[in-house]
Amino acid sequence: MLSKGLKRKREEEEEKAALAVDAWWLDPGHPDVAQAAPAVASSSLFDLSVLKLHHSLRQSEPDLRHLVLVVNTLRRIQASMAPAAALPPVPSPPAAAGAADSLLASSDAALSASMASLLEDLSHIEGLSQAPQPLADEGPLGRPTGGAPPSLGALDLLGPATGCLLDDGLEGLFEDIDTSMYDSELWAPASEGFKPGPVEGPGKEEAPELDEAELDYLMDVLVGKQALERPPGPGR
């Protein structure tokens, strides 16, 4: 069976080994669970899921159902990989931060690397930005700008910054206008907060200014003062 353009990072033998133990996680009472192999199977499944998430988020308009299912599966896998972390099913940001800490501590370098690269790629995806909003103060790795835990980054990236024009009061005004561009948190520069390292700090501070210029432009478009044209800002 062929996968759809997914790049295989692992050797084929390892994949076969992982697939051969397909039924692993079906039965927690299975004698083999005691062996190291389950961790291997889970880890490869985790990588696969992260890859899928990455691929899905890369789409210009991701399939929301696919995305949600992959993220939920990822959460299940994470929960099983670090049972001691007691990851709550629907974590609120502060709780998630704690879980993220322990998960990050316990996961291997490859895992962090893949998550980091995922988030890095996402932060490169330009999009209509949102008004600066208070980011959850997590900073599991002591990042200056803070951000939601990267291990649950996927949906946090979706999170947006819907704060921008979608404050409750304003939303009613634009009921009949397609505000999907504001909803599309999928390429939210809020992900900027997840970038590892302080180097990005100064760059990110510029973003809010751009945001407001873009917002003004878009407001003008909406009220018809300006003809529709490609918005300024980080071009695609």
Add this chain to the structure above:
Amino acid sequence: MGEDTDARKINHSFLRDHSYVTEADIISTVEFNHTGELLATGDKGGRVVIFQREPERKNGPHSQGEYDVYSTFQSHEPEFDYLKSLEIEEKINKIKWLPQQNAAHSLLSTNDKTIKLWKITERDKRPEGYNLKDEEGRLKDLSTVTSLQVPVLKPTDLMVEVSPRRVFANGHTYHINSISVNSDCETYMSADDLRINLWHLAITDRSFNIVDIKPANMEDLTEVITASEFHPHHCNLFVYSSSKGSLRLCDMRAAALCDQHAKLFEEPEDPSNRSFFSEIISSVSDVKFSHSGRYMLTRDYLTVKVWDLNMEARPIETYQVHDYLRSKLCSLYENDCIFDKFECAWNGSDSVIMTGAYNNFFRMFDRNTKRDVTLEASRESSKPRAVLKPRRVCAGGKRRRDDISVDSLDFTKKILHTAWHPAENIIAIAATNNLYIFQDKVNSEMQ
């Protein structure tokens, strides 16, 4: 169509009428109209092809009406959303027929964002004998007109004309997955991943949002709407399914926004079958009310389930479509097949249910006899007018001669879209870019 018909007759007496190759385009939806006279298909290229059943001829053994092409038109074109810099696919996601109210036929077709109402009319007469124009339409030299005549209608070759009557745009932020016409014949609903809107068929610039499951914080998004349908008789009731496998029955009389369900249908997870993929395989890909309105049929990745509207705790019947895939879920997750969305269908009397599978197989379950059959829709496996041979998938153990082993199933040949004639044993099966129409010869003679 007797419910007491021996299941063997259903198994063995299906004939194949035609196999239509819709020229390189993958069929994305199939729908019979309310009488079964017309069959509409939509494809990835945004085209709609309508087939019409020929009137039955009295003589000959093959006198059942066969379906021929009636009309073809381009319903949706690819669009570009300039604000988001996104292409909007022209693929037709769903077609729903309106009940016929006059000589014209009407249907709704939708892509990811825009729903259109199309009117299909026939013209078999044309006026002849104009005073000012000649037969080719050119203006006559007035000096040659010496007397006046009254134009008369003369019969002409049948022409089928299709025109877009309404365009319902800008109602959806996310991708539309279902549309459903209300039994009041005045309104219809459209559902995307997070919202359901109610439209009036005559009003295009306004719609009412009746369900909104978008969380205030998108971080909290864990569930999306996968399908929805109006109750066939009660114009205030509709159901929608979710990616977590639950069904919500809503009553529009209760509130303007039906976020609070009237009933929640959910089966508790089977602990012995628990896996990382439990949620994905429980995601409901299609929901259909029975013709009686008493039951609902749902399709998830491995099963079809029949639910009684009066019982929310669990389905009353569960049928395994391809349980041999349960041990292959990891591979199917890897190649994304686990996300395939299969549809399901009732027959006219709600006694048999049908759904598609892989390898161009489709399955039928007789609810009364509890017998099931696997059939294949492919030109290689059956000649025209031959009787379909039941197939069997062998998952290990004793293997019979014509069995297909699980490992040799072709997962690129999926039958996602199927439809059953509202009254007769005629089914339409979409196999990638081919449409198969099967008729049950024996039963139609027993009418």
